[in-house]
Amino acid sequence: MNLRSLTTLAAALLLAACATQPPPSAEKRYSAAELLALKPADFSWPATSTDGERALRETALADIRARIALPPGPARDAALPRLFDLVAQYNAEIATARPLLLQALPTLGQRDAETQRALLTAAHTLYAADAAPLVWPLLPQLTTSKPFAIAAYTLLQADGAAADRLRLLVPQQFPNWADDARLTALMLRLRPSAAAQPPLAELLAAPLRPGFPVIVSLQRPGRQQMGLALVRDAGGRFVRDGAGQLFTSPQLALARTGLPGTITNGNTPQGLFTIVGAGTATNPNIGPTPYLHSKLPVEATVAEFEHVPAPGAADWNEALYDTYLPPGWRAWAPIKEAFLAGRAGRDELLVHGTTINPAYYAGTSHFPGTPQQGCMISNEDWDPATGGLVASRQLTLAQTYAAAGARPDLAGYLIVVEVPGEGAVTPAEALALVTAAGR
Known part of the structure; x- marks a missing residue:
């Protein structure tokens, strides 16, 4: 089954599971009085029932496996961000999906910043220790702060001793790091204060x-x-x-x-x-x-x-x-x-x-x-x-x-x-x- 067919099936199962209450098309806003008048019996979400949840989970697992089974190429590359979102949410097929992430990491220097963000996030979430040796040589190729920071946090998660090396690298690669909120936060992590938390x-x-x-x-x-x-x-x-x-x-x-x-x-x-x-x-x-x-x-x-x-x-x-x-x-x-x-x-x-x-x-x-x-x-x-x-x-x-x-x-x-x-x-x-x- 290809991804297009799987997406159609997923939508059909989602609607079947939630037939009596689909997601709202627009948000409802509440006043304090309206909020205070509510009670649990006012709400239902059929996708949380045993049958509804089973349908959604089975669809998600089929989606995961279909993405893993794609041959190497542009279609699989495009499928990876969603794949790892599902793997993390359902705690499923983590080991099976690992090789795809490790194969993709060395190519990230040629990818757009959003793809870098998504796959480096997967590395941090699921595979930090395995990914770290591949992330170090990737760092000089990460020219925007968000992917770089995620890569740095992944290295820190794999090995706390990475802090000293990263502390020197940030200002070398980003001389104006203090003007970037993400890099400011990263440097605070790399140079923690010895001060005690106030009362x-x-x-x-x-x-x-x-x-x-x-x-x-x-x-x-x-x-x-x-x-x-x-x-x-x-x-x-x-x-x-x-x-x-x-x-x-x-x-x-x-x-x-x-x-x-x-x-x-x-x-x-x-x-x-x-x-x-x-x-x-x-x-x-x-x-x-x-x-x-x-x-x-x-x-x-x-x-x-x-x-x-x-x-x-x-x-x-x-x-x-x-x-x-x-x-x-x-x-x-x-x-x-x-x-x-x-x-x-x-x-x-x-x-x-x-x-x-x-x-x-x-x-x-x-x-x-x-x-x-x-x-x-x-x-x-x-x-x-x-x-x-x-x-x-x-x-x-x-x-x-x-x-x-x-x-x-x-x-x-x-x-x-x-x-x-x-x-x-x-x-x-x-x-x-x-x-x-x-x-």
Whole structure:
């Protein structure tokens, strides 16, 4: 079966699996009142049913195998980026696909930057140790910053000792590296500061902009463990339930690629985002549960970030970003990753749910989290018989945020910050931080 026939089959199976609820053709936006009125029973996604998921998985596996079976040539070259996306998502045929990636790497110097990005991302995600000997001689041929940075992170993943060599190479190959957000972030990784992280309690108590609710996403360095989302209300207090227990909700800020936040499809960057509303996505991996629309600096204009109707507001700069941070955090480079990510052109990093089966990631340290492309993801439980939504930590988080802000437009902020430690972030850790912040 050729790829055209397979694509037709995939579309037919997708429609069959989702016949009662195809992906929406346009996003629906929600007011706070509309969001608060929703309940899990309002949503279904038949592709999450046992039969629907099986159809999609079988189609994906057939697609993977058809791409692997293509003979060498332009058709196979064109098929590789999608092949490795599917291999990573379904954790399938990883060993079988490896030779195709290793054969392609030495040719990347003659490929366009987007193909370089896609295949180097596959190397980082799936085959770093095997790819590293082929990536070193490729580096001088990578003349744009994004593929070069991905290649460098792949080498670091394979061998941490590569940092010294890379630290010398970056300014040689890119004399103006300090003007490039991706290379700035890379050099920060290659020249880590010995300074200790400022007190987290100070950040959790920071006003940002008074009168707006805030989601605080506490994550582990490396993002290989589940984090926790907290909600601070418009008055600056963290939300608790009727029994006085701190509201916490498991959340994953890991991308499938594991790349840093300044790279396309990398992890959620640390730092400050603005929230500008809620909507229903057209992405079938996100599903129908409303997401919170978070935006990075630069992706959001200054006026949008500030939630003020001021079209003539100033352009973005680091000094403006710093005004949101408490004084003790303004020199802490890792918290500026969100600003660098916005400068690097990242966007659409949403707070959303998931229709991906956690079973694909059984045995991983982040299970039952389902990493995607760099967003902040909350698990959801879908009825295997009907595809109806049974329980949604995403809906609970979004509604808790909406109630805490009491703003019809759902305007507010999001902080993503890493918490040193091992294992999943626990409610007890979160409570200790909130208590220390006096909030």
